[in-house]
Amino acid sequence: MASSDKENERKTLMPDLTTTYLGLSLKNPVVASASPLSRKLDTVRRLEDAGASAIVMYSLFEEQITHESHELHHFLERGSHSFAESLSYFPELEDYRLEPERYLEHLRRVKQAVDIPVIGSLNGVSPGGWVEYARAIEQVGADALELNIYAVPTDINVSAAELESVYVELVREVRARVKLPIALKLSPFFTSLPNIARRFVEAGANGLVLFNRFYQPDFDLEELEVVPNLELSTSHELRLPLRWIAILYGRINADFALTSGVHTAQDVLKAIMAGANVSMMASTLLHNGTGRIMHLLNDLQEWMEVHEYGSITQMRGSMSQGAISDPAAFERANYMKALNSFDQYVR
Numbered sequence: 543m544a545s546s547d548k549e550n551e552r553k554t555l556m557p558d559l560t561t562t563y564l565g566l567s568l569k570n571p572v573v574a575s576a577s578p579l580s581r582k583l584d585t586v587r588r589l590e591d592a593g594a595s596a597i598v599m600y601s602l603f604e605e606q607i608t609h610e611s612h613e614l615h616h617f618l619e620r621g622s623h624s625f626a627e628s629l630s631y632f633p634e635l636e637d638y639r640l641e642p643e644r645y646l647e648h649l650r651r652v653k654q655a656v657d658i659p660v661i662g663s664l665n666g667v668s669p670g671g672w673v674e675y676a677r678a679i680e681q682v683g684a685d686a687l688e689l690n691i692y693a694v695p696t697d698i699n700v701s702a703a704e705l706e707s708v709y710v711e712l713v714r715e716v717r718a719r720v721k722l723p724i725a726l727k728l729s730p731f732f733t734s735l736p737n738i739a740r741r742f743v744e745a746g747a748n749g750l751v752l753f754n755r756f757y758q759p760d761f762d763l764e765e766l767e768v769v770p771n772l773e774l775s776t777s778h779e780l781r782l783p784l785r786w787i788a789i790l791y792g793r794i795n796a797d798f799a800l801t802s803g804v805h806t807a808q809d810v811l812k813a814i815m816a817g818a819n820v821s822m823m824a825s826t827l828l829h830n831g832t833g834r835i836m837h838l839l840n841d842l843q844e845w846m847e848v849h850e851y852g853s854i855t856q857m858r859g860s861m862s863q864g865a866i867s868d869p870a871a872f873e874r875a876n877y878m879k880a881l882n883s884f885d886q887y888v889r
């Protein structure tokens with residue numbers, strides 16, 4: 543067989559890596575998660591060159607917005623088509639280009655710099671004027687919106703039910719403002735994750751991003767200070783989102799993105815088999831550079847070829863709770879078995 547024929551044959555046998563997420567057609571299931579990697583256009587282009595199928599922007603925080611709502615209102619009410627244009631209409635605003643405005647302008651530039659979908663990100667917990675920024679993110683051209691909700695409740699009088707209602711209301715408010723698909727990035731710390739997931743979807747979320755990873759302060763014992771600390775993840779952290787996507791897949795009518803602990807092609811495969819539409823990566827890209835995506839995609843393709851999987855779609859959900867022969871493997875029943883397996887270590 544001539545070498546070009548061989549090459550053609552290999553191409554026809556190549557597994558189909560395409561997937562869909564939030565109504566977007568993506569060339570593969572590897573998405574760059576929200577991180578400082580989206581802060582520079584050069585890095586954003588490198589993410590695309592390395593093969594990322596979409597990019598989630600770093601978040602604009604509620605705290606960065608609230609005092610800016612007045613200017614935003616002005617901008618939206620005048621109905622200008624882009625924020626950059628609005629700045630030229632209102633030169634006085636140019637002097638006050640604070641973080642939210644810079645964010646929108648940067649997002650617009652990121653959109654122009656790459657062909658892959660770009661997902662804007664808002665991070666906040668309370669309903670209020672700042673959610674207008676969802677509309678501004680839509681107006682500057684984002685393909686979807688990721689809403690990251692997470693509070694650290696310290697008030698002993700506020701119940702889980704009260705907090706959950708606030709979160710659901712927030713999703714409803716954002717939904718009312720945009721036509722964009724919305725994905726909700728959640729914490730794993732809900733007493734009944736399936737219930738709140740269902741309510742979020744009923745309130746208008748099209749996708750769930752499981753899970754956010756948190757800044758967990760440490761103590762400096764010599765200085766007796768609380769030290770801000772954000773460690774990068776390892777693949778071990780994959781198991782928490784893996785289990786929950788496997789449980790929710792088929793029960794909740796939403797797309798799933800798995801984030802936390804995706805470092806290798808195996809991690810991506812597990813995410814898809816649990817039921818995720820896409821897997822998202824931050825830590826490994828910060829640690830190993832954007833080129834990591836290219837290696838990972840090669841490994842992914844090779845694994846699928848060797849194991850004779852034709853497509854990502856074919857694999858999706860194949861290891862979800864509804865699909866496996868022992869659904870209890872995801873539940874409490876297996877806990878005791880796992881504990882007993884450590885008996886051999888007791889001397």
Ligand SMILES: Cc1cc2nc3c(=O)[nH]c(=O)nc-3n(C[C@H](O)[C@H](O)[C@H](O)COP(=O)(O)O)c2cc1C
Nearest residue numbers: 575576577600601690755775801802803823824825
């Ligand atoms: C330095 C850093 C900055 C991050 N910034 C954001 C952010 O702005 N918004 C957000 O939703 N998540 C943010 N994340 C969380 C990541 O998007 C991701 O969900 C999390 O790190 C878990 O994925 P990983 O295991 O691949 O790191 C950040 C993570 C890191 C390490």
